[in-house]
Amino acid sequence: MPNMSLTKVPMPEDAPEIRNKNFEEVARGYTEAMAQEEADRCLNCKTRPCVGGCPVGVPIPEFISLIKAGDFIGAAKKIKEMNLLPAICGRVCPQESQCEKLCVRGIKGESVGIGRLERFAADYLLAHPEAAAEKPVSNGHKVAIVGSGPSGLSCAGELARQGYEVTVFEALHKAGGVLVYGIPEFRLPKSIVQQEIDNLKALGVAFETDFVVGKTATVDELFEDGFEAIFVGSGAGLPSFMKIPGEEFSGVYSANEFLTRINLMKAYQPDSTTPIMKPKKVAVVGGGNVAMDAARCAKRIGADEVTIVYRRTEKELPARLEEIHHAKEEGINFHMLVSPVEILGDENGWVRGIRCIKMEFGEPDASGRCRPVPVEGSEFEMEMDCVVMAIGNSPNPLISQTTKGLETNRKGCLVLTDEDALATTREGVFAGGDAVTGAATVILAMGAGKTAAKSIDNYIQGK
Amino acid sequence: MRDLFKIVNKKVLNPTVTLLEIDAPRVAKKAEPGQFIILRVDENGERIPLTIADFDRERGTVTIIFQLVGATTKALGMMEVGDALADFVGPLGTPSHTEGLKKVAVIGGGVGCAIAYPVAKKLHEQGTVVHSIVGFRNQDLVILEDEFTAVSDIMKIMTDDGSYGTKGLVTDALKSLIDSGEEYDEVIAIGPVIMMKFVSKLTKEYGIKTTVSMNPIMIDGTGMCGGCRLTVGGETKFACVDGPDFDGHLVDFDQLMKRNMMYKPFEQEADCNLLKKGENANA
Secondary structure, eight states, X not given: OOOOOSSOOOOOBOOHHHHTTSOSOSBOOOOHHHHHHHHTTOOOOTTOHHXXXXXXXXXXXXXHHHHHTTOHHHHHHHHHTTOSOHHHHHHHSOGGGTGGGGOGGGSSSOOOOHHHHHHHHHHHHHHSOOSOOOOOOOOSOEEEEEOOSHHHHHHHHHHHHTTOEEEEEOSSSSTXXXXXXXXXXXXXXXXXXXXXXXXXXXXXXXXXXXXOBTTTBOHHHHHHTTOSEEEEOOOOOEEOOOOOTTTTSBTEEEHHHHHHHHTTTOTTSTTOOOOOOXXXXXXXXXXXXXXXXXXXXXXXXXXXXXXXXXXXXXXXOOSOHHHHHHHHHTTOEEEESEEEEEEEEOTTSBXXXXXXXXXXXEEEOTTSOEEEEEOTTOOEEEEXXXXXXXXXXXXXXXXXXXXXXXXXXXXXXXXXEETTTTEESSTTEEEOTHHHHSSOOHHHHHHHHHHHHHHHHHHHHTO | OOOOOBEEEEEEEETTEEEEEEXXXXXXXXXXXXXXXXXXXXXXXXXXXXXXXXXXXXXXXXXXXXXXXXXXXXXXXXXXXXXXXXXXXXXXXXXXXOTTOSEEEEEEXXXXXXXXXXXXXXXXXXXXXXXXXXXXXXXXXXXXXXHHHHHXXXXXXXXXXXXXXXXXXXXXXXXXXXXXXOOOSEEEEESOHHHHHHHHHHHHHHTOOEEEEOOOOOSSSSSSSOTTEEEETTEEEEHHHHOSEEETTTBOXXXXXXXXXXXXXXXXXXXXXXXXXXXXXXX
C-alpha cells in the first residue's frame, strides 16, 4: 500500500532567521528513512507521465522503486544512465514545471518529491563512492569543449566515457561555470560541483582554466592543435541592463558581478580580500532564480532590507517555487507590478535610491500573454544604497566574433544548421546550452551537451 | 599543459612601481600592445586587470608594471623571482590600432607610461614618427626613460615639481608642440583618468583624434560581469571587450572617476586583512 499522504515528506532546513546569516546549504537533504517514506508516495504509474516532463528522460518511477527497495546506489546509477549530474539537477532543476508538474499525485495534494529523491540518491552515491571509474581506453580522437558549465561538463563526460580525449577550456580560474560563479553555496554547495568535476577527471577529462577561447587561442587554432571537433558551451555570459538613467552609479551591479564576487571569489568570507560593498538597502530587479539568489546573498552579507522588484505579479515569477518560498521565509520583500525608470545617485556618484513606476496588465498580445504596461502618474521613489540588475543575459560574443564562419542571430545566439545534431554553421563546431538558446536552465544545457556528444561521435566516426 | 606563471624577473622601478616578468607562453604568443591580463596572486586573491607592458614571444614571457596601490598590488609587489602566481589569463581586450599612422604623440602619465611604452615601441618599429611626452610627480617616480627615448623622435619629460625634465603638465608640453606646428594623425594618452580627461579636452579644441586606455574595475575580463562599464558617446561600453582603448573625445571621464572610487573604503579594510596575514606569516 503506497503512502497516501497529500504532502511531501518535509525537507529538513535550518530556521530562516539562522540560515539567512550564513552560506550553508539550506535544504539539508532527506535521511534514508525520509527518502523511503517519500518514495512510497510514488504510484509507479504505467504511463510514466513524469518522464515526459524531464528534458533528458530520466527513468523516474524506476529509480524511485529502487529507493523504495533500499537500493540507493542502484537508484543513483539508474538516474545516471540518462543524467550525468544528478546531485546538481536534484538541487537546481525547476521540477514543479517539469517532472513534478505531470505527477498524478499532484492532482490532489503535492506531487512526489522527485527532485528531492534524485538528490538523495545522487548524494548517497557521492558519499559511498564505488571503485573510481576507470579511464576508458583512448580512441585517439581529441575533442575540445569550450566552457565548463552544465552543457560542457555533460558533453565532456559522455565523450570521455566513449574513449575520446577531451579537454575542457574555462576562462575563469575555476571550473564549473554558472554552477560555481552564479548559483550560491547555500543552494548548490561547491563541493558537490567539485566532486562531479573530479569524477570527470577520473575519466580522463583534462581541464584548462585561465584559458579564454577566442583570445588565448581561437577556434581555428584549436583545430590546428589537433582537436577534431569543438563543442561550444560558453553559456549566456553577457549581462543585460535596463538602459535607464543612473545604471553607471557606484552600487549598481549586474547580478553576474554581484554573485561572482560573493560565490566564486568568496567575498562573504571574513578573511577574503575580494572587494564587495556591504549594502544596507538593496533592490534586486528581476524575478528569476538569479534574482532570488542575488537577494538571498545580499541578506546574507548583512543587508537590512532586500526587495525584489518585478514588473509582473507573483504568479509570473519565473523562479523555482522553492526559491521564492525560501526567499520569503528569509525576509526578502517582494514588490510586484513595479518597474524601475531611473536610478538615483548622490553627488559622489553613489546610488541613493530608485524611481519606479507601477505597472498593470494590458490587453493580451498576439501570443495571448498580457504585457505589463506602466500606470501613468504612478511614479514613486524608494531609498536604496545598492541595486542589482537580474534581468537576464545574452550569449557572450567572444567566440563568434573570432571564429570565421560561425554565425549568430539577432540576439547573439549561435545559429544551428542542424537543430537535432546541434551543428553550427562551421564544420566540426557544435554548440548547445545558453550559447544557443539564450538564458535557460541547467537541465536543458545538460541535455544539449549530451546530444552534442552523440553528434560529435557520429561526425568523427563518419570522417 | 597549463602554464605555471612563474616570476622570472623583478625590478623595483621606483618606491611605488614594480616590474614583474612572468613566464606565460600562451599569453605571450598572442599578446599585442594595448591588451591586458587578469591575475590572481594566490588562491584566495581577487582578480585584477593589468595592461601588458611588454612581451617576449621567444622567451614566452609577459611583463607587467604596476603601482602598489591596493591590497592585491601590494601582495604582488612582495613576490620574488621564482614565486608563481595563482592565475594569469589573457591576452584580453582589443589591441591598440596602430595601422597607417604616420605621426603620433604618445602621452604617458605615471605608471600609465608602462602601458604607453609598448604602443610607442610598436609605432616606432612600424616607422611611425613618435613624439613621447611622459609626466611624473617628481624625479624619484620617473620610469622607463631610456626605453621611451629609444623609440621616440622627440622625448619630453615633465614633472609636477620641476625636479626633473621640465616643470609642468603633459598637456603643457603637448600644447606647445602643437602650437609650434607639429601635426599629429593621432594622440594616444595613457595615465591617470584626470590626465586623459585634460589631454582629450585639449586635443578636442585642435580637432586631433585621441585614443585613451581605460583600466576600470572588472572581474572576468570577458564581458561576463559588466563591472567595467563606462559611457562612451552616450552608449554603455564594456572596457574588457569593447576596449580598453576608446575615443577620448567621447568618454565620460567624470563618471569613470566616480566609479573607480567604489572600493576605496573597502581597500582600507582589505589592506588590514592583508596586513593581518603578513603578521600571521611572520609569527
